[in-house]
Amino acid sequence: xxxxxxxxxxxxxxxxxxxxxxxxxxxxxxxxxxxxxxxxxxxxxxxxxxxxxxxxxxxxxxxxxxxxxxxxxxxxxxxxxxxxxxxxxxxxxxxxxxxxxxxxxxxxxxxxxxxxxxxxxxxxxxxxxxxxxxxxxxxxxxxxxxxxxxxxxxxxxxxxxxxxxxxxxxxxxxxxxxxxxxxxxxxxxxxxxxxxxxxxxxxxxxxxxxxxxxxxxxxxxxxxxxxxxxxxxxxxxxxxxxxxxxxxxxxxxxxxxxxxxxxxxxxxxxxxxxxxxxxxxxxxxxxxxxxxxxxxxxxxxxxxxxxxxxxxxxxxxxxxxxxxx
Amino acid sequence: xxxxxxxxxxxxxxxxxxxxxxxxxxxxxxxxxxxxxxxxxxxxxxxxxxxxxxxxxxxxxxxxxxxxxxxxxxxxxxxxxxxxxxxxxxxxxxxxxxxxxxxxxxxxxxxxxxxxxxxxxxxxxxxxxxxxxxxxxxxxxxxxxxxxxxxxxxxxxxxxxxxxxxxxxxxxxxxxxxxxxxxxxxxxxxxxxxxxxxxxxxxxxxxxxxxxxxxxxxxxxxxxxxxxxxxxxxxxxxxxxxxxxxxxxxxxxxxxxxxxxxxxxxxxxxxxxxxxxxxxxxxxxxxxxxxxxxxxxxxxxxxxxxxxxxxxxxxxxxxxxxxxxxxxxxxxxxxxxxxxxxxxxxxxxxxxxxxxxxxxxxxxxxxxxxxxxxxxxxxxxxxxxxxxxxxxxxxxxxx
Numbered sequence: 001x002x003x004x005x006x007x008x009x010x011x012x013x014x015x016x017x018x019x020x021x022x023x024x025x026x027x028x029x030x031x032x033x034x035x036x037x038x039x040x041x042x043x044x045x046x047x048x049x050x051x052x053x054x055x056x057x058x059x060x061x062x063x064x065x066x067x068x069x070x071x072x073x074x075x076x077x078x079x080x081x082x083x084x085x086x087x088x089x090x091x092x093x094x095x096x097x098x099x100x101x102x103x104x105x106x107x108x109x110x111x112x113x114x115x116x117x118x119x120x121x122x123x124x125x126x127x128x129x130x131x132x133x134x135x136x137x138x139x140x141x142x143x144x145x146x147x148x149x150x151x152x153x154x155x156x157x158x159x160x161x162x163x164x165x166x167x168x169x170x171x172x173x174x175x176x177x178x179x180x181x182x183x184x185x186x187x188x189x190x191x192x193x194x195x196x197x198x199x200x201x202x203x204x205x206x207x208x209x210x211x212x213x214x215x216x217x218x219x220x221x222x223x224x225x226x227x228x229x230x231x232x233x234x235x236x237x238x239x240x241x242x243x244x245x246x247x248x249x250x251x252x253x254x255x256x257x258x259x260x261x262x263x264x265x266x267x268x269x270x271x272x273x274x275x276x277x278x279x280x281x282x283x284x285x286x287x288x289x290x291x292x293x294x295x296x297x298x299x300x301x302x303x304x305x306x307x308x309x310x311x312x313x314x315x316x317x318x319x320x321x322x323x324x325x
Numbered sequence: 326x327x328x329x330x331x332x333x334x335x336x337x338x339x340x341x342x343x344x345x346x347x348x349x350x351x352x353x354x355x356x357x358x359x360x361x362x363x364x365x366x367x368x369x370x371x372x373x374x375x376x377x378x379x380x381x382x383x384x385x386x387x388x389x390x391x392x393x394x395x396x397x398x399x400x401x402x403x404x405x406x407x408x409x410x411x412x413x414x415x416x417x418x419x420x421x422x423x424x425x426x427x428x429x430x431x432x433x434x435x436x437x438x439x440x441x442x443x444x445x446x447x448x449x450x451x452x453x454x455x456x457x458x459x460x461x462x463x464x465x466x467x468x469x470x471x472x473x474x475x476x477x478x479x480x481x482x483x484x485x486x487x488x489x490x491x492x493x494x495x496x497x498x499x500x501x502x503x504x505x506x507x508x509x510x511x512x513x514x515x516x517x518x519x520x521x522x523x524x525x526x527x528x529x530x531x532x533x534x535x536x537x538x539x540x541x542x543x544x545x546x547x548x549x550x551x552x553x554x555x556x557x558x559x560x561x562x563x564x565x566x567x568x569x570x571x572x573x574x575x576x577x578x579x580x581x582x583x584x585x586x587x588x589x590x591x592x593x594x595x596x597x598x599x600x601x602x603x604x605x606x607x608x609x610x611x612x613x614x615x616x617x618x619x620x621x622x623x624x625x626x627x628x629x630x631x632x633x634x635x636x637x638x639x640x641x642x643x644x645x646x647x648x649x650x651x652x653x654x655x656x657x658x659x660x661x662x663x664x665x666x667x668x669x670x671x672x673x674x675x676x677x678x679x680x681x682x683x684x685x686x687x688x689x690x691x692x693x694x695x696x697x698x699x700x701x702x703x704x705x706x707x708x709x710x711x712x713x714x715x716x717x718x719x720x721x722x723x724x
Contacts, residue, residue, distance in 0.1 A: 022570075023566055023567075023569070023570040026566045026569065026570075026595070027562075027563070027566055030560075030562040030563070030566065034560055034562070144392050144393050144394070144396060145394070145396055145397065145611065146394070146583055146611070146615055148586070148614050148615040148617075150617050150618075151590065151593075151594075151617050151618070154593075154594075156594070156596060158596065169569075169595050169596040169597075171594040171595065171596075173594065174594075240559070243594075244559045244560070244587060244590070244591075245590050245615070245617065246559070246583070246586065246587065246590075246615055248394075251559065254558070254559075285560070285563070286562065286563055288563070289562075289563020289564065289567075290563045290566050290567055290570075294552065294553075294554045294555070294561075294563045294564050294567070295526070295553050295554065295555055297563065298555075
């Protein structure tokens with residue numbers, strides 16, 4: 001009896017460590033990777049909301065544009081004879097961030113700045129218009145078909161390979177995505193908290209009119225905020241292109257909605273909240289798809305969002321709106 | 326808020342009903358057309374005479390996804406029909422009439438398919454070559470049936486010919502036949518391996534996967550995982566780790582090529598070695614690009630390669646001379662036009678009842694070999710062969 005019990009226990013432990021644990025770890029890795037990408041996009045939503053109080057629905061499409069720039073850039077670099085993977089990724093990142101930031105600036109200048117001071121709904125509608133414009137412009141100029149690149153970073157590390165045929169596997173691409181995101185987040189946090197632009201931006205969030213009285217160019221600060229958001233989305237675009245290898249003109253919609261959800265879940269306006277929300281949504285999707293049903297993972301994501309908002313209306317890390325007197 | 330489907334069709338709407346007329350008197354047609362418009366404003370009687378004159382040509386339609394995700398399949402389909410119409414006209418037309426081809430773009434969207442069908446009806450087409458996707462063919466065929474227009478399709482969902490519609494014919498096999506061939510292949514060649522059956526819940530993918538699963542259980546081959554996924558996503562890592570956790574070595578997949586490419590790439594990234602078996606849509610050469618080196622793991626069923634037919638030699642040559650490789654559905658689309666032209670000739674009319682009667686009873690020789698339809702409109706002897714991708718080309722598995 002005692003012996004049998006031990007045996008069962010042993011079997012249980014084997015199954016836990018061998019099968020369940022490795023799958024759980026695998027999904028943890030997949031979820032964090034996905035979450036990092038969502039988080040990078042979510043920061044663009046949350047920052048813009050923080051500073052001018054609008055949801056920039058075109059942000060997902062800015063990300064889509066950056067993925068197309070990344071595909072073009074990867075192909076060009078590959079055909080120009082540069083074979084170093086590190087150089088290829090570095091060049092693509094720089095080009096992508098530069099061009100996409102320019103896109104972000106243009107969108108703000110053309111679509112939102114003329115509407116500043118009008119009703120709150122006007123720039124919202126404008127952002128939906130820009131979203132449709134960008135999608136269709138890309139569809140018409142690049143074609144409706146899927147664009148793909150050859151896998152650039154291949155291989156990875158097996159984490160638990162002891163139990164035989166399957167363990168948890170981290171691909172180098174996943175490591176790269178998470179590493180780049182963590183580095184970027186650290187740098188970004190320092191940038192917002194320590195530099196004079198960061199201070200100006202936070203001050204703008206609190207009181208734009210006062211900033212104007214003090215002689216700051218508020219338009220410039222807002223434009224820069226859009227450019228930074230677009231730059232982060234550009235990094236996400238490059239990472240997604242590396243990770244999945246295929247892009248099409250409609251990827252911005254789904255990614256945008258997920259990232260927006262991440263921003264709301266984390267508390268819109270809060271930068272760490274956006275990152276946290278991204279990772280949580282990535283994890284929910286990964287675990288739901290693996291243990292329950294891949295078909296219903298989006299349903300699960302949004303149900304959890306609704307539940308969280310019922311109990312914490314301002315999101316996980318958001319501060320409740322204080323009525324200003 | 327932002328609905329995806331209508332946007333995909335924006336491009337579609339511009340060239341949806343472009344008339345592919347190979348006419349020398351193109352200018353004349355344009356004149357007739359504008360006269361129609363002018364006359365239509367006030368001179369009703371005149372307009373009538375003009376439109377009768379404009380209808381002297383016989384109009385046939387080809388419909389499929391000319392834009393959107395599955396555009397390359399639609400392109401094969403359209404090019405086959407164009408070449409067939411060209412050849413028919415070069416041989417003096419059909420029943421003394423020149424044949425005009427109208428192209429309908431359904432983007433593989435059932436709603437769009439119905440509006441394409443309605444517009445074909447308005448254009449009074451005598452015959453429809455299409456549609457391509459099962460989910461488009463199903464709703465569109467009801468419209469053609471009401472309007473009494475005969476139709477030859479390549480869609481493989483069994484339901485298409487099971488609804489008692491007289492005027493619909495299928496020039497390829499059905500998913501149940503296709504699934505049977507794929508299931509047999511798996512049972513024979515992957516004995517003892519762990520097998521998963523996955524589909525993407527479309528009329529085509531779900532149907533095919535069900536048939537494969539059915540055949541596998543008939544052959545007493547166990548399936549360790551039966552799963553559905555949502556098409557159109559980018560992240561299938563959840564599915565991949567589920568496959569990995571179950572130790573799956575062979576994946577039977579019902580669906581289109583985009584998801585296949587993503588699943589294979591993500592499986593490779595997760596260090597999972599898979600053999601993937603799918604259906605006829607995996608002939609698409611865009612899969613090569615999207616799947617990268619993983620393409621060599623793809624096995625699929627497709628009707629015997631018609632390019633190897635002696636009867637197709639002339640057409641294949643003509644297409645290759647225009648730098649068009651007659652792959653996938655191109656020759657099937659060509660054959661659909663041939664079958665209609667032949668039936669109309671035999672009936673000496675393009676009247677629905679007469680043509681349909683010929684289609685049901687006669688046998689036709691086409692570029693895809695002899696074609697004989699049964700009472701339902703299915704091929705009497707459909708063949709499916711198992712192919713394998715190798716680099717940029719596919720070949721028979723058993724040579």
